[in-house]
Amino acid sequence: MYLYLPVALTSINILIPICLGLGVGLLSGLFGVGGGFLMTPLLIMFGIPSTVAAATDSNQIVAASVSGTYAHWKVGNVDFKMGLYLLAGGFIGGLVGVELIKILRAMGDAGFVIKITYVLMLGSVGIYMFIESLQSMKKKKTEKVDEEKDSKVVRFLKSLPLQTRFEKSGVTHSALVPVALGGFVGVLAAIMGVGGGFLMVPVMFYILRMPMHVIVGTSLFQILFTCIEVTFLQSYTNHTVDFILAILLLVGSTVGAQIGATFGRKMKGDQLKIILASIVLVVTAKIVLELTLAPSLLLSQAGGH
Amino acid sequence: MKFFVCFQALFISVPFFFVNTASAKLTAKANHDRITVDFFYHGSTVSVKGVSDPNKDLIIKITSDEGQQALREKGKLGGLLWMNVGELKIDHVPNIYFLHSTKDIEDILSRDEINKHVIGYPALKNHVAMNASDEAEKDKWFNEFIKYKEFSKLYGTTTGQISLTEGKGTQNYYILTQWPYQAPPGNYTVTVYAVKDRKVVETATSNVVVEQVGVVKELANIAKNNAAEYGFISIFAALSAGFGVAMIFRKNGGAH
Numbered sequence: 001m002y003l004y005l006p007v008a009l010t011s012i013n014i015l016i017p018i019c020l021g022l023g024v025g026l027l028s029g030l031f032g033v034g035g036g037f038l039m040t041p042l043l044i045m046f047g048i049p050s051t052v053a054a055a056t057d058s059n060q061i062v063a064a065s066v067s068g069t070y071a072h073w074k075v076g077n078v079d080f081k082m083g084l085y086l087l088a089g090g091f092i093g094g095l096v097g098v099e100l101i102k103i104l105r106a107m108g109d110a111g112f113v114i115k116i117t118y119v120l121m122l123g124s125v126g127i128y129m130f131i132e133s134l135q136s137m138k139k140k141k142t143e144k145v146d147e148e149k150d151s152k153v154v155r156f157l158k159s160l161p162l163q164t165r166f167e168k169s170g171v172t173h174s175a176l177v178p179v180a181l182g183g184f185v186g187v188l189a190a191i192m193g194v195g196g197g198f199l200m201v202p203v204m205f206y207i208l209r210m211p212m213h214v215i216v217g218t219s220l221f222q223i224l225f226t227c228i229e230v231t232f233l234q235s236y237t238n239h240t241v242d243f244i245l246a247i248l249l250l251v252g253s254t255v256g257a258q259i260g261a262t263f264g265r266k267m268k269g270d271q272l273k274i275i276l277a278s279i280v281l282v283v284t285a286k287i288v289l290e291l292t293l294a295p296s297l298l299l300s301q302a303g304g305h
Numbered sequence: 306m307k308f309f310v311c312f313q314a315l316f317i318s319v320p321f322f323f324v325n326t327a328s329a330k331l332t333a334k335a336n337h338d339r340i341t342v343d344f345f346y347h348g349s350t351v352s353v354k355g356v357s358d359p360n361k362d363l364i365i366k367i368t369s370d371e372g373q374q375a376l377r378e379k380g381k382l383g384g385l386l387w388m389n390v391g392e393l394k395i396d397h398v399p400n401i402y403f404l405h406s407t408k409d410i411e412d413i414l415s416r417d418e419i420n421k422h423v424i425g426y427p428a429l430k431n432h433v434a435m436n437a438s439d440e441a442e443k444d445k446w447f448n449e450f451i452k453y454k455e456f457s458k459l460y461g462t463t464t465g466q467i468s469l470t471e472g473k474g475t476q477n478y479y480i481l482t483q484w485p486y487q488a489p490p491g492n493y494t495v496t497v498y499a500v501k502d503r504k505v506v507e508t509a510t511s512n513v514v515v516e517q518v519g520v521v522k523e524l525a526n527i528a529k530n531n532a533a534e535y536g537f538i539s540i541f542a543a544l545s546a547g548f549g550v551a552m553i554f555r556k557n558g559g560a561h
Binding site for chain 2: 001002003004006007009010011047059060062063064065066067070071074115228231232233234235236237239241242243244246247250251254255257258262290291292293294295297298299300301
């Protein structure tokens with residue numbers, strides 16, 4: 001059955017957004033990522049204008065992330081304190097990132113810088129995560145995590161002022177650390193035009209040393225607020241949120257997020273990491289192919305990221 | 306629900322009137338003058354039929370009003386990466402352009418007449434204004450524009466699809482065309498040209514109106530005119546749906 005989308009001005013088979021929502025929602029509940037880096041290109045592929053795809057996806061992520069956050073919160077896997085610090089940093093970083101884009105655009109090759117940043121970030125995060133997870137899966141029982149190895153970083157982090165305990169995550173950090181890291185991810189997310197979940201997850205794991213299951217819940221909590229802000233701004237300034245498309249997507253994504261959260265609890269942290277790393281690497285490969293292979297059409301709709 | 310009431314089967318017939326602007330011989334009638342876009346709209350059909358003088362060729366052109374089209378141009382950056390390299394702006398160009406003729410346009414019309422009535426892609430290329438540096442650039446990007454439009458199902462041409470039957474000293478013609486759901490709401494002009502001796506000898510025109518109705522129209526209006534409310538509604542609906550599904554799963558034992 002087809003439904004007409006009043007803002008996208010196109011008609012779509014309702015099974016398409018529901019299934020897309022289910023798939024991306026599953027990833028969201030499983031890994032704590034919003035899934036915008038997958039959903040937006042998929043929607044464009046099915047004929048949704050790029051501006052509407054990006055804006056509507058944010059609206060859909062609000063539903064998926066609230067659903068996922070709730071599921072994770074019920075089993076004690078959301079560190080609200082850490083989430084709020086990261087959020088504060090992300091908000092500031094987002095503002096800085098938007099200004100940076102303006103400067104890049106004024107200089108000329110903004111698109112080139114954005115694409116290259118995107119590929120490099122996705123690629124390096126994916127490769128690092130993949131190799132690290134593989135190694136830790138191999139030696140999981142025989143060796144304890146070698147904490148002394150990164151004593152320099154740990155010592156530096158410990159030397160920072162405003163040390164505070166994050167009970168849920170079982171870690172102690174300076175309040176400045178999550179704010180700064182949130183800010184860094186916020187800048188990159190704004191430049192790349194994505195939510196930044198796939199960057200935030202590794203940051204929380206490798207730098208903040210949070211347990212993988214708490215990371216997923218906390219990341220979703222943070223994404224929820226980011227996407228509420230983006231949805232409102234997109235509706236208000238660009239009029240590009242398609243409510244009907246969002247409803248169809250969220251029918252799938254809210255259910256998918258719940259299934260993902262349930263599956264996630266049954267999986268080990270390393271297993272989650274290696275699957276997420278594989279998805280990130282596949283997406284990177286797809287972008288590299290898009291950049292290097294001649295497109296069938298040399299024109300596309302103006303707007304979007 | 307309201308949108309179920311708004312349901313209309315595709316291919317419904319609505320009377321459609323043509324105004325004959327030249328000789329009285331050319332008449333035309335179609336099955337749509339108002340295409341309503343509701344929740345279940347997935348395109349429609351428009352048929353055009355009428356009577357003309359025998360031994361005349363016919364051209365039917367369906368277009369939207371002319372305006373500016375802005376599209377992103379892709380090109381190779383540094384000879385290696387395909388990126389957006391600029392913006393193509395075309396003025397005096399319709400968003401929709403469908404052309405149907407009984408024979409090849411070049412075989413039945415002179416070059417001057419083709420350009421005068423903007424019939425066919427080459428004439429359209431001469432008619433539009435583009436931000437291209439030279440003629441070769443204009444050729445390249447106009448061809449890409451046509452490819453993009455045909456891919457989007459907003460431009461199309463056919464030859465020999467108009468069926469002709471003999472009447473009593475007249476000629477009856479008929480064509481059934483698909484109306485794409487990608488065509489946005491708006492007013493469209495259907496022009497029928499009767500052609501003889503490589504000249505347009507008669508024309509007839511009419512309008513087809515495509516408009517959103519019911520909830521689709523309401524939502525589009527709110528999104529445009531009450532953007533803040535629309536934003537809040539979208540967020541509230543997403544939050545409610547997310548919580549709602551989470552509660553259902555909780556009750557079913559998904560989370561504890």
